[in-house]
Amino acid sequence: MxxxxxxxxxxxxxxxxxxxxxxxxxxxxxxxxxxxxxxxxxxxxxxxxxxxAWPSGRIDTAPERVQIGGGAHRIDNFFNIDAIPPADLLWDIREGIPLHDASVQVMFSEHFLEHIDYPRSVKHYAREAHRVLTDGGQLVTGVPDAAFLLKHYPANPKLAAEMVERWYSKRDCLGDINTFLDVINYAFRDQDDAPNYTPHLWAYDEKKLIQLFTEAGFRTVEPWAFDATTANPKRQWGSVYVVAKK
Ligand SMILES: C[S@@+](CC[C@H](N)C(=O)[O-])C[C@H]1O[C@@H](n2cnc3c(N)ncnc32)[C@H](O)[C@@H]1O
Structure with missing residues (x-):
């Protein structure tokens, strides 16, 4: 024995x-x-x-609209999955998506993908999203746009000041963002070792999102027109969103 x-x-x-x-x-x-x-x-x-509660790794309901990593930004009529409260289901997405094959019509996330490790968890998430979507189902993904930031470096310090104001003015890191390169460091790492934030682990632009979701099997990946009835209005500036269709 x-x-x-x-x-x-x-x-x-x-x-x-x-x-x-x-x-x-x-x-x-x-x-x-x-x-x-x-x-x-x-x-x-x-x-x-x-x-x-769900030892099979699948919950027994089949929500048609799902938000991943929404944090405090809940969306009406969406089932919210996050690693920590508040959410309808607490689940670490790095372990997979606890939903049935071909059951979801719309899956949405913003400012989530960059918080999980690339490539292992990010590519696993893209494949899992493809598995749970119905044929014709849509995966909408928004992330901080690294291209937007880098495009203006180092020539446009005024824009760096606007970024600091919009993204960091209410955070305790403010005094440590002293140059444009500090802004870039923060966008790529977010706040490492901060009590309320988990760091950014990878940076994205539209091209990277298209490559990622195409590799996972999606038929098309296109820019998504920002819609504040779903997305968090404070994320519009400086983010890139795509919609991947199965
Ligand atoms: C920066 S917040 C974004 C919240 C919201 N989407 C927004 O735009 O305001 C990142 C969210 O992703 C969630 N998250 C990070 N890692 C996760 C994981 N492994 N599984 C599930 N959720 C995760 C965090 O708990 C947090 O709610």
């Missing part, structure tokens, strides 16, 4: 990390990694709770 060691406990690890973060002997570098691990543990605990 095989004897399995007791499963390591996430709760215990969480307590140990909290204790280490209180300990003055824990240096800055280790503390950064521990804070990132603590965030992953939080996501994992929510995900594991949902996985226990």
């Amino acid at each position: 095989t004897v399995h060691p007791a499963a390591p406990s996430l709760d215990l690890l969480r307590e140990q990390i909290a204790a280490l973060l209180q300990n003055p002997a824990t240096g800055h570098g280790l503390a950064r990694t521990l804070r990132a691990t603590a965030k992953e543990i939080e996501i994992s605990r929510y995900h594991q709770a949902s996985s226990r």
Whole structure:
């Protein structure tokens, strides 16, 4: 008979990390990694709770309109899936999309894709989105437009100032964005090691989105006309959106 060691406990690890973060002997570098691990543990605990409810990895309803990574921006008549509350379902999308094949008509996300790791999780997400959409179904994706930012570097510092005002004026990183290159660093990494934000892990432009979704099997990938009844109005400036059709 095989004897399995007791499963390591996430709760215990969480307590140990909290204790280490209180300990003055824990240096800055280790503390950064521990804070990132603590965030992953939080996501994992929510995900594991949902996985226990849906052990097949598929929920028993079949929503036709789904938003992924909407955070506080809920959309009427959409089923909202996010890693953390508030959402209709807490699920770590890096583990797949918990919906049935060919069941969704519209899937929407904005300012989500750049927060998951490329290529493993991003390409997995694109394939999963293709699997759950009906024939003719649409995947709408909006991300910060790296091309918009880079197009103006370094010649247009006025635009850099506008970017800082629009994107970072209410954040505690404001005093550390001192040059145009700092704006670019922030857009590519967002706030690494910040309590309320997860960093950006990859940058996108329209060409990259077209390549990504074409590779995943979508028939067409085209620019999406911004529609504030679905999208978050504050995302319009400086973002790029595409619609991929199955
Ligand atoms: C920058 S917020 C964008 C929120 C909203 N879409 C908006 O535009 O205001 C990124 C969202 O993606 C979610 N997210 C990040 N990683 C995720 C993952 N692995 N699975 C599910 N949601 C995730 C975060 O919890 C957060 O709500």
